[in-house]
Amino acid sequence: MQSTKPTTTPNTPNTPVKSGASQWSQREIVVVAAIGVVFGMLYLAWVQLWLFIQALTGPLAMEVLFGFWFIASIIAAYIIRKPGAAFIAEVIAGIAEVMTGNPSGVILLLTGVIQGLGAEVPFALTGWRNYSLPVLLASGASAAIFSFIYNWFRFSYWELNVVLLITMFVLRVLSGLILGGWLGKVVANRLYRTGVLQGLAIDRAKRIAETA
Numbered sequence: 001m002q003s004t005k006p007t008t009t010p011n012t013p014n015t016p017v018k019s020g021a022s023q024w025s026q027r028e029i030v031v032v033a034a035i036g037v038v039f040g041m042l043y044l045a046w047v048q049l050w051l052f053i054q055a056l057t058g059p060l061a062m063e064v065l066f067g068f069w070f071i072a073s074i075i076a077a078y079i080i081r082k083p084g085a086a087f088i089a090e091v092i093a094g095i096a097e098v099m100t101g102n103p104s105g106v107i108l109l110l111t112g113v114i115q116g117l118g119a120e121v122p123f124a125l126t127g128w129r130n131y132s133l134p135v136l137l138a139s140g141a142s143a144a145i146f147s148f149i150y151n152w153f154r155f156s157y158w159e160l161n162v163v164l165l166i167t168m169f170v171l172r173v174l175s176g177l178i179l180g181g182w183l184g185k186v187v188a189n190r191l192y193r194t195g196v197l198q199g200l201a202i203d204r205a206k207r208i209a210e211t212a
Helices: 026-057 061-080 085-099 107-125 133-154 162-193 201-211
Strands: none
Touching: 026 061, 026 085, 061 085, 061 107, 061 133, 061 162, 061 201, 085 107, 107 133, 133 162, 162 201
């Protein structure tokens, strides 16, 4: 397994170990793939929850729940802390959704690409060096914005009432912040406490932070 050497001492447990290397170890590839597959199946189950809640509360239910469909990218990025982790995980999740029978079909591959790119942007803007909660939240919000722009063209959002459109946008971004960014950090930290992520970037960063 590839190791990294910090060039600066992180100030918090959320700060990553800085690494100039972009090569991925076999374990990192397996972990990201596993995250994508597992959450791809959970994404499909989330569709059923959305349909149930929508039947009770109306169409805005999708916007409230939308952020969960970004969570794989944020968990992968927070754990692996390398360029492309968020994007790859979200694309794999899209593939898993298609293979497990999501009725939307292969268009989900494009959806995964768009959402993965959106999630990756905030990490890229920090040079893939900052994985603090604000950056994770920004990742969820960015994925929401990218998905909204994509849906604008796919579903002709310009035909909607302006007030409804603004409400949808605000709810989706808030959902991305909470169900994507915040919940992604919570889930990743819970996984870390089980010991299964020992030796990965999240583990190295937290160990250095504990001794700082």
